[in-house]
Amino acid sequence: MTPATAHSANQPDAKSKGSALHEIVAFVADSDTEAALEGLAAQQQAGPIHTARGTVRDAIRFIYKLSRSPRLLIVDISQAELPLSEIDALAEACEPSVSVVVLGERQDVGLFRELMRLGVADYLVKPILPDLIAPYLAGAHPRLSSHSNRTGKVVAIAGARGGVGVSTIATGIAWNLANRDNRRCVLIDLNPYGGGIGVQLGIEGGGLVDALENANNLDALFLERALTQHGPRLSVLTAEQPLDTDMPMADKAVEALIQTLERQFHYVIIDLPRLPGSLYAYILRRAGVRVLVADRTVPGVRDLTRMLGLMDDTAGRSILVLNDSRPQSEGLAERTMIEDTIGRPFDVRLAYDKAMSRVVDNLGEPLASVGGVFADGVRELTNVLSGQHGKRRKGWLQLVRGR
Ligand SMILES: Nc1ncnc2c1ncn2[C@@H]1O[C@H](COP(=O)(O)OP(=O)(O)O)[C@@H](O)[C@H]1O
Ligand SMILES: [Mg+2]
Known part of the structure; x- marks a missing residue:
């Protein structure tokens, strides 16, 4: 002042x-x-x-x-x-x-x-x-x-294997929450070497590493510099470290960062790279909502089962998503067969959208804003996640408890 x-x-x-x-x-x-x-x-x-x-x-x-x-x-x-x-x-x-x-x-x-x-x-x-x-x-x-101990919702999005659509889905959810539902969101791509979020939103570099290095004294000004704005309500945190540098991410720094962000945003949406380990497991368990994305391949289903095993006895919701990120082909499992294997149904299925590559080429334009079958599915997924089915939205109290 x-x-x-x-x-x-x-x-x-x-x-x-x-x-x-x-x-x-x-x-x-x-x-x-x-x-x-x-x-x-x-x-x-x-x-x-x-x-x-x-x-x-x-x-x-x-x-x-x-x-x-x-x-x-x-x-x-x-x-x-x-x-x-x-x-x-x-x-x-x-x-x-x-x-x-x-x-x-x-x-x-x-x-x-x-x-x-x-x-x-x-x-x-x-x-x-x-x-x-x-x-x-x-x-x-x-x-x-x-x-003022209210906090926003931490959402972790993880894939059963690489390329199943995690970054595309994370961006779509964040875009819908920010632009359709008027929620303030921060979208974090935890891949320090430049993950899919930066590519999709046309962001080069980003302030994630800076934010993590200063995670214990993140004041408003610092955060403002670290975050990239994508429209008025969507802030994005990415990094693009050189590929020959080691970038250990301290669990404590990530936790401190999340704690700061969850007090300032309605949603902290984390694109969790597929780097299994303590941080990976920690974030999955800590999140109030997990979105676990799988495809119909054998390795995909197997990994989804393992991820669900990691979530045993964990608070928070797991939303299972079946994403047909590739065209139908031989050797892909039926949805019901996968559900029998993992012991629970998928919450949302996202259809294969062949128009997608055209849109994704158009950097900076999240799919959700463009339309199509995939975008429709992501909208539905966003509703499942936010608990909005034409019903009344959640109040502060539920926001506090819902973590
Ligand atoms: N339902 C879908 N239909 C068509 N293409 C898809 C679908 N889901 C994902 N893709 C495409 O798959 C590729 C990998 O997606 P991405 O979100 O980067 O995956 P991940 O983050 O899991 O590695 C992208 O080119 C994306 O456009
Ligand atoms: Mg990705």
Whole structure:
């Protein structure tokens, strides 16, 4: 927070909409509260603030337009008919690290408790007392940390063998979550020598190695430099180390990186290279959701069985995907035969798409954005993964528990 930004609450452009970075966003019902917040934010040198008169729904619409969620979001439920469901919807709109302070008019312990359960940092009754709101504006209130333990979902995608479509599927899932579902995602290709993600999204190099070397002090600025943006909601982390360098990846560094990212993104999607070992097993077991991709070949089915064995007694979901990454040919097993062998059904089957090579040549254009049978399948897979089947989306609470 520099002194320059501290004044922005008093500047006319601080109230304008747009893609500017807002540390604090407040949508309140009355002009007194609005003025009080602006004054306090300036006093506290709290950083750029956007204030407006509006409802929780207005706040949601505003958040969706921002490329980065604010640090603090203040909303007013005094005119809300269904405050809890509106706050739950708001939780969907912002990433886990955002602190939300709710203002209202009712002294209501039940409501307070419910709001806390949804992950809200505090509920303050209007007129707001400067002493109560100021610590949130300054970003140093102990309540914030005790309530901001929400994390996004870690999704690991691994293949039963090389070339089964892991990178294509990972990119497609991330693209759908970011652009169709408006989720903030980070897509990590853990292959340090340049995996398929960089190729598909047209990224050369990337900040993965830097991020891992500094995994224990990844501040916002550092992360911003390490991540490559692919549209407003999809950040990508890749590496392209020279092929003659050894690149041991420390489990601890990877874990520290994941911990930082899962607090800032709704989804941390990991393309797990086929390098079996402790890190490989660790990430598969740690992920809240695993997407295991196999084809119909004998080695594919055999490896899928072994991977499932690794997951015995592990928390989290395993989604099994049968991807027909090659045209049908002799010697490929029937789906039911494979399911009998592995002892459970596939969750999703992705059809062979012969138009694919044409699209993949078109670097930087993820398949999911183009269409076709494969893209349709990836959309369905994304729904299975996010639990979205036309049903209500998950709230904060499920997000915390769902890991
Ligand atoms: N269902 C499919 N239909 C057609 N081609 C596919 C399909 N799935 C994957 N491919 C192609 O297979 C190749 C390998 O995919 P990739 O995602 O790089 O695999 P992996 O990351 O598992 O090595 C790519 O050229 C991709 O376009
Ligand atoms: Mg790959």
